[in-house]
Amino acid sequence: MESERELRITLIGAGTIGLAFAAFHLSHLPAPPHLTIYDTRPNAEDYIRANLPKFFPKAATPPTSAVKIATSLPEAVSNAHIIQESGPENLQIKQELWAQVEKHATKDALLWSSTSGIPASQQAANMQDKTRLLVVHPYNPPHIMPLLELVPSPATSPAVIQRTQDFWRARNRVPIHIHRETTGFVANRLAFALLREAIHLVDAGVVSVAELDGIVESSMGPRWAVAGPFKSYHAGGGPAGLEGFFGNIGETVQACWSDAGSVNVGDGWEDKVFAQAREVYGTVDVAERDRITRRLLEVLEEEKGKKLSDAPLES
Amino acid sequence: MESERELRITLIGAGTIGLAFAAFHLSHLPAPPHLTIYDTRPNAEDYIRANLPKFFPKAATPPTSAVKIATSLPEAVSNAHIIQESGPENLQIKQELWAQVEKHATKDALLWSSTSGIPASQQAANMQDKTRLLVVHPYNPPHIMPLLELVPSPATSPAVIQRTQDFWRARNRVPIHIHRETTGFVANRLAFALLREAIHLVDAGVVSVAELDGIVESSMGPRWAVAGPFKSYHAGGGPAGLEGFFGNIGETVQACWSDAGSVNVGDGWEDKVFAQAREVYGTVDVAERDRITRRLLEVLEEEKGKKLSDAPLES
Known part of the structure; x- marks a missing residue:
């Protein structure tokens, strides 16, 4: 260029x-x-x-x-x-x-x-x-x-x-x-898949909007910032990797999949979920969120840079 | 106590x-x-x-x-x-x-x-x-x-x-x-919902295991570490909140939901996905992952503490 x-x-x-x-x-x-x-x-x-x-x-x-x-x-x-x-x-x-x-x-x-x-x-x-x-x-x-x-x-x-x-x-x-043109590409498909289950769980009264966000912020959020889902579960399977993970708890995974909600837009969950979000969050301070996100990304970028500079140079 | x-x-x-x-x-x-x-x-x-x-x-x-x-x-x-x-x-x-x-x-x-x-x-x-x-x-x-x-x-x-x-x-x-005993509780249900779509996308050849992890690590991972999915999309909807978000792109969300994969354990995706994970990750350095995770959590805890100390005391 x-x-x-x-x-x-x-x-x-x-x-x-x-x-x-x-x-x-x-x-x-x-x-x-x-x-x-x-x-x-x-x-x-x-x-x-x-x-x-x-x-x-x-x-x-x-x-x-x-x-x-x-x-x-x-x-x-x-x-x-x-x-x-x-x-x-x-x-x-x-x-x-x-x-x-x-x-x-x-x-x-x-x-x-x-x-x-x-x-x-x-x-x-x-x-x-x-x-x-x-x-x-x-x-x-x-x-x-x-x-x-x-x-x-x-x-x-x-x-x-x-x-x-x-x-x-x-x-x-x-x-x-992304190797193939796909509805919604990849990031949104993944995020919306989780969102769909999140809406189902709030709609069913298992947790509130705020509780659900608290769960994600203190578990898979920080986890996946460091290691994506495949890498995380591959690590979780020990020496046998992702295969070991599914060997250990594949049954639980399938039980969750089989029991998963499948709400659709317009199904009637909207009033409850929107109202909870308004009540608990009002207007989100986006500047604050962005400032904290920048701090996390700085740590991640620094660690990535460290890893690259530790790696042996290709000859 | x-x-x-x-x-x-x-x-x-x-x-x-x-x-x-x-x-x-x-x-x-x-x-x-x-x-x-x-x-x-x-x-x-x-x-x-x-x-x-x-x-x-x-x-x-x-x-x-x-x-x-x-x-x-x-x-x-x-x-x-x-x-x-x-x-x-x-x-x-x-x-x-x-x-x-x-x-x-x-x-x-x-x-x-x-x-x-x-x-x-x-x-x-x-x-x-x-x-x-x-x-x-x-x-x-x-x-x-x-x-x-x-x-x-x-x-x-x-x-x-x-x-x-x-x-x-x-x-x-x-x-x-968690207000109701639910198969797999909440965190795993959410994570496995995303994992299911992730497996589908790799199985369909849209992205590789490593590419999918790269996507999550550079988008919803750090985002959700700071603000869970509801809070994020509530912010994304501007002054109208989550309702505004669905008003703007509810159609795209539904299109992703309607097109979502629904693989099951034993469907035959395993060989391809497990092999890719082995090839790209081998044995994950869990100590390294945990060290970086601790750093992120320190930032988040510090910010949370800051927020709490900024908040007016309840009388």
Whole structure:
């Protein structure tokens, strides 16, 4: 890829996700890029200058004046090496956007969509060259959480996927290649599977919303921050690993699976669960949550760095 | 409860869970208790003296010589204020154990079972007084993870539940009262729900075992360590809270639920998933994992303490 100092990134859409990505780019090495933001809302410039600083911890706001606010799509994309859209979750809008972007962008610009649900293969329907587009789905909020799900379409070229991974790895992010376009990708499917059982247990009166959160915060949350579920249960099985784990308690696992709830949206659990959440949490102090999350991630990044530097160099 | 300095705790069963509880008690304030361990294995004393030190970080092993190793059940339980069993997961063994314990223990000793699956109501079948027994289920490893699921039977007295909560809260643990005896309790049901979807996604070739763990470690792991799923999604819904969240992306949530896998034990996914886990993880360095987990939990406990000390005192 072009020298990092010369890297030009364009973000389309200045909603919460777009601005969070802008904040990320402005505060992460290797180098602050040439950053352009384009948004079709009226007074976009005022809006962006007023809201972008909110994505930085107090007293750590880098100069955001260097961000260029484009006033047209051609101006926004014509020089960019990377173009990421975080626009409305609407298939037709995205299809039209990429067809336009393709007309004005350079031939090897990387094209990324932050969508949480619309596959690249559908977004690319009106494009001539479908090889450069893929989904780069963050975990909210993207200026803090390390995960990026890279979900190419069958037409996306391997070189594009590789360049995308290299970009994020160089910034200490965790870009994971999802090998098949799948409803909801992977992170949300996993989280929603747990959420579904959580709703069932609250709905059935086994625990309250606050008790359930207390359980997760003091067990699998910190556990999985350090070692994901497979690694954890592989360790739990002792020398026989995951196979040993299922040998020991596979019956209990299956009993839980067989007894699992399977609530659906609109089933009637909503009133109880929403009311409990309102009552116990009111308005969540997101700044506080983000500050603590940053501290945890610093510890994890430090430990990961330690591990890498302890590892023998490959010859 | 009796003065902490005089508190006498007896642990029955010196397997991994029993020894981890011993390590916890020896290293946590308010005060090192009078700790007795009883185990029926041959040479129990040698085994315990040799293995208990492994549950402490290097250079932080407190004197374990003060631990008393009982040679009979009556000797082990007759003076104890708290008796916790971490024996084999076998209903008959537990039923016989509690009937014996009841004969020799003092009338108001608290009786706890570490079981991960056998309800207190079944364990208590042969007891005269079923009010004192409840499940106190740790999250592995119990000397590190803060969660304890308190699962009383319908016969357990509220005062016993309260005394049990007080004990663990005084030690900065997170004892959560599960209001109904439920297959697998709550933590495992939640974790296994996610694990089931994880297995499905690996089995379907969407991601590998290592990629899936990478996703969880860089997203919901650290997120849920700070704010459980309900709190997180309540925050994600903005001012409208959890209701707003479902208003915005309830359709995506339902699409993930409708498309979710539902593998079962023995379905044939095992070979692929076990082999990947072996290949990528070999033998997990549990000491390393535990060290990093302790660091995260220290941050979380510090932040929680800060929050509590910031809160206005109740009058």
